[in-house]
Amino acid sequence: MKKLLIPVILIGAVCLLFRQPEYYGAGEISTEQNTYDLYEKDNYLYIKRDKKYGKIFGEEIIDYKIYNIDSDIDEEILVITKHEAGEFGSDFIIYDTKEADGTLVAKEIYRHDFSDIKPWKVDACNLDNDGQADIFIGVYKDTVFYKDVRRRPFFYSWDGNRLHKKWLGSFFTEWDLVDITFGDYYNLGYDVAAVLEKNQDAYRIGIYQFIGFGFENMKTIDSGDGSFRSQIDLLFEK
Ligand SMILES: [Ca+2]
Ligand SMILES: [Ca+2]
Ligand SMILES: [Ca+2]
Incomplete structure (x- = not known):
């Protein structure tokens, strides 16, 4: 009996192991009408509707930020897409969101290819109360003055239509x-x-x-x- 028990436990453990990589909680996003829980799985973002997970958009990402970048009440989704080759990202995309047919719908409103400067992170903030959202893109590159390739902080501002260079830093220290x-x-x-x-x-x-x-x-x-x-x-x- 004991001999049988161990393989049964092992098989159970293996099944659990393979069932585990499910949907991870990834914060939430609010529209004027609703707040949705976000989930992440295998580089895609999902929301749940009628107990089913649905991809918000069809691209693989390496990082994202939920932030209200404009004057409407809905939050937007800022992402860095996954580059098909390698560990760094490719495009920066802004998705506008709205409520339609009782769910969240995301629409791409802006895209910029950053693949030549190897983006690894996106964030957004209000650095100066100047009325334009400030967008951080972490990049991995050298500079004109500093030849070593390392993580560098780039900041852009969003004017509602496109990004403007704000402070493309070599480093903080x-x-x-x-x-x-x-x-x-x-x-x-x-x-x-x-x-x-x-x-x-x-x-x-x-x-x-x-x-x-x-x-x-x-x-x-x-x-x-x-x-x-x-x-x-x-x-x-x-
Ligand atoms: Ca908004
Ligand atoms: Ca919007
Ligand atoms: Ca600003």
């Missing part, structure tokens, strides 16, 4: 840029950047505010093990 997030952590009425930086095995979090022609350091915090979001939440008691 000499430390490597690992990750970045934005928030109005000091209740200033606009967002500042929290940047996870790395130098060999050491990590730190730098807080930077946009001052028109670049970013100024407001604070730097040690981040021993490189944990990022949880530390930011702790720091600013979110």
Whole structure:
């Protein structure tokens, strides 16, 4: 009996293992009428309707941000599509959203091919209250002045029709840029950047505010093990 039990348990465990890569919760998106839970699976974004998962759009992505980039009440979806070859992204796309037939419908309103500068992250924020949403694209490249290829912070503004270059940074500091997030952590009425930086095995979090022609350091915090979001939440008691 025992001999039989072990294979049965093993088969059960293997079945569980193969059933696991399901739909991961990926935040939510709000339209004027509704808020939908978002899900992610195998590089696609889904919403659930009548207990079934439906792809929001047909392209594979490596990163996305839900943000209200214009004056309507619906949130838009900003994405970096997956490049068919390799680990970096290809196109930046903005999807406008609306409610139709009781579900969320996304329509592509803007696309720009960034594949030559290897995008790895998209985010959006309000750096300066100038009425235009600010869009962060993390890229992986060298610059005219700095020949080493590394992660660099590029910022664009969205005028409702297209992107404009805002600040195409070489770096915040000499430390490597690992990750970045934005928030109005000091209740200033606009967002500042929290940047996870790395130098060999050491990590730190730098807080930077946009001052028109670049970013100024407001604070730097040690981040021993490189944990990022949880530390930011702790720091600013979110
Ligand atoms: Ca909107
Ligand atoms: Ca819209
Ligand atoms: Ca702005």
